[in-house]
Amino acid sequence: MMEDQEEKGNAENGIGRQKQVKDEYLLQFLDSLDGYLTLLDSLSSTLSQGWLELASARHAMGASRINGALLDLKVHAAATSLKVSEQDVDSMESQPCFTLCKWASSDNGERSSGEEKSLSPQLRHRNNSQLSGIISSPVSFSHFFNFFLSCEEEKVSTRTGTPLILVDQQRQKSLSVFGVLVSPKLRSAQLSFERALETLVEIANLHTTMLSMFEQVHKELENTNG
């Protein structure tokens, strides 16, 4: 009798723990979904701001100073790259993790969370009609996006100044395709697109987390039904 009651108690505890674990997974999934949607909204507003700032710069400097025909087609190293690595979630699974290396050619890359496969080959085939409207030539979105991120590879013979100063120099170098004396609005647009890129990488990370959580929840549901 006592043993029956003990077994019943253990079974109830086990069910309770299972329910707790299921709820945890569900909460984590909903959290990641919420974060994902928030980041999507943030990306949309950052990109809108960037495009408007670009149009404002074009209005201030003139169409001949800011247009797609000035983008640099010479072969040069991209100043920003993405690294994809595997992150162990638990002993059974791993999920991709994306890391952004900004202004890496300065050897003082800033890093933000997230990993992704190499950006350039995939995005080169995208088109953006809004972009062609603004910069008046049928340049792909990625090509224009890349110009903000790429600069000619330079030898940094001496490491003077803080990394932030070098990053600023790389930013200016990137904008120099439009001239050395550019409007502050163009610099703001560059920063907006930089933030948008960081947000994209965060979204990618959160997306993998969300999918992982979803699989966990799905597994738990199947176990419960089974």
Added chain:
Amino acid sequence: MYGFEAMTFNIHGGYLEAIVRGYRAGLLTAADYNNLCQCETLDDIKMHLSATEYGPYLQNEPSPLHTTTIVEKCTLKLVDEYKHMLCQATEPLSTFLEYITYGHMIDNVVLIVTGTLHERDVQELLEKCHPLGMFDSIATLAVAQNMRELYRLVLVDTPLAPYFSECITSEDLDDMNIEIMRNTLYKAYLEDFYKFCQKLGGATAEIMSDLLAFEADRRAVNITINSIGTELTRDDRRKLYSNFGLLYPYGHEELAVCEDIDQVRGVMEKYPPYQSIFSKLSYGESQMLDKAFYEEEFHYGVFFAYMRLREQEIRNLMWISECVAQNQKSRVHDSVVFIF
């Protein structure tokens, strides 16, 4: 008041002054701008512009429109009007009208040179050039490797040749050299235009000296603001300022050492004409240009004023179109300059 222009101006300039005053009456009104700011799509903008003088230039454009198409077609109208005035003009008005376009010529030269440095196709670059700044040998700019070749091969036969004396070097062209070349050329052009207007004398000299002084001052402020935080040294910055204008020379000395926008504002506020309009430099210019039409007759300033007002109007249309296309109508009034 200035001379005896009333007695002789109309012999050679009367017809064209009447023409340009007629053109000026065709500028967009406040009601037009109100309608345009309420448009939901670029096709709405096209529909509203069809009732203005831009109508014939946009009517055959297919949907969907791009903002660049609207700007191109409106610019074509300006070019047609300019060419009509130029072909009817006699000296010295014809030279005066040509001077108005040298700024565009400089922009086109820099566009071609910069694009070539970035290995872009010449035809693609030529399509982006401003039509008012085109000249015959412009495509040949793509073969030059440095400024000496630029001058020797192409620019020696253009009106920009005299402006090159200060920037001929054998250094290879790079982004910094090109920027310095652009600003040095523009400085020399403004000073030359100023001297030409002074030589004309009378009402033209008086009115144009004010307008060009404002242009020089605005350029100085733009150079200062755009060079904050860049590698351009104070000495280099000072060298790019023109040698005339209200800010010359003491304002330039102060602007040369400014390191942020607040310091620039502080400098400008010492000059009464610029105290209230620092935040709206474009609007201030529009007011001055409009004065050129109303305050005096029998001078060439009306032609310069008209060209600048049209260009401002085209910039307004570009901004409104961009705001509509990007669904940012709340930001329309950020940059529209209401001319009248």
